[in-house]
Amino acid sequence: MSVRYMILPAADLRDLRLLQIPLDFEQHEAYRRVTTLLAAVQEADPQCSWEDMAQVLESQGFTPLAFMLGPLLDPSAEMGSEVVEMV
Secondary structure, three states, rough: OOOOEEEEEEOOOHOOOEOOOOOOHHHHHHHHHHHHHHHHHHHOOOOOOOHHHHHHHOOOOOEEEEEEEEEEEEEOOOOOOEEEEEE
């Protein structure tokens, strides 16, 4: 069985997160579980941090991963060499 990943979207690129999905989860089941877990953490503590959410996800078998997001590929965007590192 291949390793599967999930990107947690965010309005700010610095807040994007990458998770490795446990092998025993189907794609839709993983999405439902993650959104349910994140909603529960945020409801319990509206000021929670990513570390709080990551701890809960890890307890359920999801693995937060570090990744690097490269420069924009949109040719109409201002050219820059900014690379955002996600940890």
